[in-house]
Amino acid sequence: MSAASRFFDNRNVLGPLFMLPAAALLLFFLTYPLGLGVWLGFTDAKIGRVGEWIGIENYEFLVTDSVFRLSVFNTFLYTLVASVFKFVLGLWLALLLNKHIPFKSFVRAVVLLPFIVPTVLSAIAFWWIYDAQFSIVSWVLVKMGVMDHYINFLGEPNLARMSTIIANVWRGVPFVAICLLAGLQTIPPSMYEAASIDGATAFQQFRYITLPMLSPIIAVVMTFSVLFTFTDFQLIWVLTRGGPINATHLMATLSFQRAIPGGALGEGAAIATAMIPFLLAAILFSYFGLQRRRWQQGGSDR
Amino acid sequence: MASVELRQVRKSFGSTPVVHGVDVSIADGEFVVLVGPSGCGKSTLLRMIAGLEEITSGEIRIGDRVVNDVAPKQRDIAMVFQNYALYPHMKVIDNMAFSMKLAGRSQEEIHARVDKAAKILGLTDYLDRYPRQLSGGQRQRVAMGRAIVRDPQVFLFDEPLSNLDAKLRVQMRTEIKELHQRLKTTSVYVTHDQIEAMTMADKIVVMNSGRVEQIGSPLDLYDQPANLFVAGFIGSPAMNFLPGKLVTKWGGRGVQIAPDCVLPAPANSESDGSDVVIGVRPEHFDIGASGVKAQVIVVEPTGADTQVYCRIAGHSVTAVSRERHTFRPGDTIDLNPAEGKSYLFNPASGARIA
Ligand SMILES: Nc1ncnc2c1ncn2[C@@H]1O[C@H](COP(=O)(O)OP(=O)(O)OP(=O)(O)O)[C@@H](O)[C@H]1O
Ligand SMILES: [Mg+2]
Numbered sequence: 001m002s003a004a005s006r007f008f009d010n011r012n013v014l015g016p017l018f019m020l021p022a023a024a025l026l027l028f029f030l031t032y033p034l035g036l037g038v039w040l041g042f043t044d045a046k047i048g049r050v051g052e053w054i055g056i057e058n059y060e061f062l063v064t065d066s067v068f069r070l071s072v073f074n075t076f077l078y079t080l081v082a083s084v085f086k087f088v089l090g091l092w093l094a095l096l097l098n099k100h101i102p103f104k105s106f107v108r109a110v111v112l113l114p115f116i117v118p119t120v121l122s123a124i125a126f127w128w129i130y131d132a133q134f135s136i137v138s139w140v141l142v143k144m145g146v147m148d149h150y151i152n153f154l155g156e157p158n159l160a161r162m163s164t165i166i167a168n169v170w171r172g173v174p175f176v177a178i179c180l181l182a183g184l185q186t187i188p189p190s191m192y193e194a195a196s197i198d199g200a201t202a203f204q205q206f207r208y209i210t211l212p213m214l215s216p217i218i219a220v221v222m223t224f225s226v227l228f229t230f231t232d233f234q235l236i237w238v239l240t241r242g243g244p245i246n247a248t249h250l251m252a253t254l255s256f257q258r259a260i261p262g263g264a265l266g267e268g269a270a271i272a273t274a275m276i277p278f279l280l281a282a283i284l285f286s287y288f289g290l291q292r293r294r295w296q297q298g299g300s301d302r
Numbered sequence: 303m304a305s306v307e308l309r310q311v312r313k314s315f316g317s318t319p320v321v322h323g324v325d326v327s328i329a330d331g332e333f334v335v336l337v338g339p340s341g342c343g344k345s346t347l348l349r350m351i352a353g354l355e356e357i358t359s360g361e362i363r364i365g366d367r368v369v370n371d372v373a374p375k376q377r378d379i380a381m382v383f384q385n386y387a388l389y390p391h392m393k394v395i396d397n398m399a400f401s402m403k404l405a406g407r408s409q410e411e412i413h414a415r416v417d418k419a420a421k422i423l424g425l426t427d428y429l430d431r432y433p434r435q436l437s438g439g440q441r442q443r444v445a446m447g448r449a450i451v452r453d454p455q456v457f458l459f460d461e462p463l464s465n466l467d468a469k470l471r472v473q474m475r476t477e478i479k480e481l482h483q484r485l486k487t488t489s490v491y492v493t494h495d496q497i498e499a500m501t502m503a504d505k506i507v508v509m510n511s512g513r514v515e516q517i518g519s520p521l522d523l524y525d526q527p528a529n530l531f532v533a534g535f536i537g538s539p540a541m542n543f544l545p546g547k548l549v550t551k552w553g554g555r556g557v558q559i560a561p562d563c564v565l566p567a568p569a570n571s572e573s574d575g576s577d578v579v580i581g582v583r584p585e586h587f588d589i590g591a592s593g594v595k596a597q598v599i600v601v602e603p604t605g606a607d608t609q610v611y612c613r614i615a616g617h618s619v620t621a622v623s624r625e626r627h628t629f630r631p632g633d634t635i636d637l638n639p640a641e642g643k644s645y646l647f648n649p650a651s652g653a654r655i656a
Contacts, residue, residue: 188385188387190383190385190387191387191389193352193354193374193381193383193387194381194383194387194389194448195389195400196354196373196374196375197352197353197354197374197375197379197380197381198375198400198401198404198448198452199375199401199404199405200375200400200404204404208389208400209389212391213390213391
């Protein structure tokens with residue numbers, strides 16, 4: 001056997017060798033842009049001009065920038081309200097779909113629709129629904145005599161916030177519902193039979209059996225849902241571009257606006273970098289949420 | 303405690319009938335075992351008593367109340383499931399206390415009752431564990447504990463021992479029997495294992511494809527089986543069946559199973575020449591005395607007794623003897639059914655003639 005073939009049979013050589021392509025890809029496509037973004041945040045780069053290192057000047061400016069502060073507030077409001085609704089509606093839908101209903105698989109497929117339509121497409125649909133002159137919602141309300149004028153859904157700050165949140169919830173509910181449905185189906189029917197013999201009402205079965213047994217899945221699904229919502233960009237950009245008067249600007253949209261149309265690459269990068277701590281917090285939460293509950297652990301006596 | 307009464311109980315799933323009119327009465331404090339082959343509708347019947355399955359027609363009474371339309375929780379029954387159905391996210395103590403917690407009992411009462419049940423079942427050291435941290439036998443005990451803390455009118459067991467290994471099964475069998483003697487709660491126990499049925503029951507209900515074949519005490523069923531099915535189901539190794547024609551011989555009746563082979567048959571009033579099946583339990587063959595010739599195929603000594611598998615006129619026959627025989631495969635031996643220990647059946651209807 002030649003020295004070369006023995007060299008390649010050695011697992012200490014072979015292992016890293018096989019990992020090399022994947023590692024290189026990750027390094028190039030993940031770490032490099034991320035690193036570049038973070039680095040840009042510490043420069044005063046503009047489009048067409050290489051930036052100089054300016055330390056934390058960008059961040060110092062952002063802290064005093066009322067638009068940035070508003071966008072942070074908006075992001076939290078958007079994430080919190082949308083996630084709560086996605087959870088409640090998703091759980092409700094999952095419970096319904098878990099019942100014996102006619103055309104079960106067809107209904108399940110329909111529920112998934114909002115999730116498989118490209119975001120931009122559904123955003124454009126909502127844009128029409130919310131249009132100041134052609135809104136179907138306003139039209140129906142006026143025809144029914146509930147209102148006497150068309151609603152400017154995207155024209156007033158709080159109304160625009162509500163409208164974007166509704167669009168986001170519509171888009172996010174299927175993911176939550178289908179994941180929770182998968183979770184519900186792992187609960188053996190005999191749990192409910194035992195509980196009903198033990199005297200539990202339908203609500204008590206939900207409270208003491210369904211919720212606790214679903215909690216590991218809820219933790220995972222909601223972490224993902226929060227991550228997606230927090231970093232949302234497409235919906236807002238299509239519907240409002242952050243307006244009116246920045247009322248719907250999220251950190252992601254503000255970062256893009258400052259960096260690309262606004263040309264202030266360094267500042268945009270700093271805003272994007274500022275999202276990282278929040279996302280890390282969400283991931284940490286998921287890490288602890290993902291940890292198996294004590295009752296899921298097997299074996300040990302202690 | 304209460305009696306349980308089933309009257310013409312039927313069950314269909316969609317258009318498929320699975321239970322065809324079952325009548326059983328269970329006295330207060332009795333331990334009744336439903337036994338039958340897989341798929342015969344035992345679990346379905348038990349679940350109807352529990353209220354987990356609707357009754358298609360007929361009537362079920364618990365005590366003096368018709369419970370057809372009563373919800374499970376109002377029937378005052380407790381059930382031990384085959385897979386135990388313990389709540390995995392609750393500790394043993396909470397599993398056992400769950401029903402009382404829902405009923406709004408006081409903390410002291412819950413503690414007292416759980417402690418008592420835990421002591422009876424030897425679970426005191428495990429109250430703080432989760433079901434995952436218990437062995438199969440311990441889980442089985444927790445399932446029983448969950449049932450007995452409630453002090454219900456009726457216990458329902460659905461093959462509670464089938465997930466345990468053979469040794470533990472025998473031990474738990476005794477424990478359940480002991481528990482019943484102590485609590486004297488009416489119990490309905492489902493199993494497909496006839497040994498379990500024989501050893502535990504006050505009364506056995508033998509079922510076959512949705513019908514009751516026979517109801518009686520274990521020894522009744524063993525001594526006086528009503529038909530071929532019960533005769534073949536009860537007893538291990540199973541009864542030997544040999545088809546033949548009735549003849550009169552040696553001043554008595556006999557069954558001719560081959561031109562030169564006649565087995566003595568019990569007295570009966572059927573006419574000579576009618577087709578019958580004669581049944582003889584393996585333990586009721588006398589080996590070695592004069593009788594019909596049998597070819598030895600396999601000999602299995604178990605220590606306590608010897609099982610001899612042999613062939614009579616082309617039919618496989620098992621004989622069990624307390625003696626230690628030294629037959630070899632191929633030997634010819636003499637088999638003779640013990641006097642008064644054989645049965646005659648009608649091959650068409652399966653009913654017993656004598
Ligand atoms: N939900 C159901 N829908 C349709 N058929 C069913 C349903 N449950 C049971 N059956 C049928 O009813 C019959 C009786 O089932 P059951 O579970 O009572 O049998 P079993 O006697 O308990 O058998 P085993 O010893 O295998 O548990 C079977 O033929 C089964 O296929
Ligand atoms: Mg069964």
